[in-house]
Amino acid sequence: MKKFEEKTYHTETIYTGKIVQLDIDSVTLPDGNTSKRELIKHPGAVAVIALTDEGKLVLVEQYRKPMEKSMVEIPAGKLEPNESPESCALRELEEETGYTSDHLEKVTSFYTSPGFADEIVHLYFTDQLKKLEEGPAGDEDEFVELLELTLEEAEQMEKDERIHDAKTAYALLYWKLRGAK
Structure with a gap:
């Protein structure tokens, strides 16, 4: 496991556009608790x-x-x-x-x-x-x-x-x- 790694157990894509995609990732934190991350995906x-x-x-x-x-x-x-x-x-x-x-x-x-x-x-x-x-x-x-x-x-x-x-x-x-x- 990578240091401080958050494991994604679910991804919900909220929006896909011409330039970006918005995902909400549900993650398990290093201490076992869970959280959500709002992520913008971009092609670079x-x-x-x-x-x-x-x-x-x-x-x-x-x-x-x-x-x-x-x-x-x-x-x-x-x-x-x-x-x-x-x-x-x-x-x-x-x-x-x-x-x-x-x-x-x-x-x-x-x-x-x-x-x-x-x-x-x-x-x-x-x-x-x-x-x-x-x-x-x-x-x-x-x-x-x-x-x-x-x-x-x-x-x-x-x-x-x-x-x-x-x-x-x-x-x-x-x-x-x-x-x-």
Whole structure:
């Protein structure tokens, strides 16, 4: 048995949507007592730290309904069934920014909210961008604006809470530690 393991004895799926599934798990705790866990199932996602030849970070601004505001973030998106994280990263980079790359370097993977969700984000880095002729394709229900910022500009947006999500904050820290141009 794994340390502190909770054994699931019943799962009830409450909702299955386009992006997430909500399950209620009935579990037996390590001490023998029982409890319920509300779990969000997510297919996983990718995010890309993309730097231009001028040493600027490629970001997108889009409206985020849960926060009821526009946010500035690194390009990201959810994995499709049977899609590799690297393929997804390249697809999202192209769709959201109009850039592509022949070189994506895996940085890390991390869970976004392990207290209630199984979403994992695979983070990639590239500083070898090529502009696509046709520009960003975008999703039909996604409205984004492309930004290219210096580290100082991005850090100011973080202070102003325009950059206010974990993956982009992680990206800024990684960029700074890597030695921003």
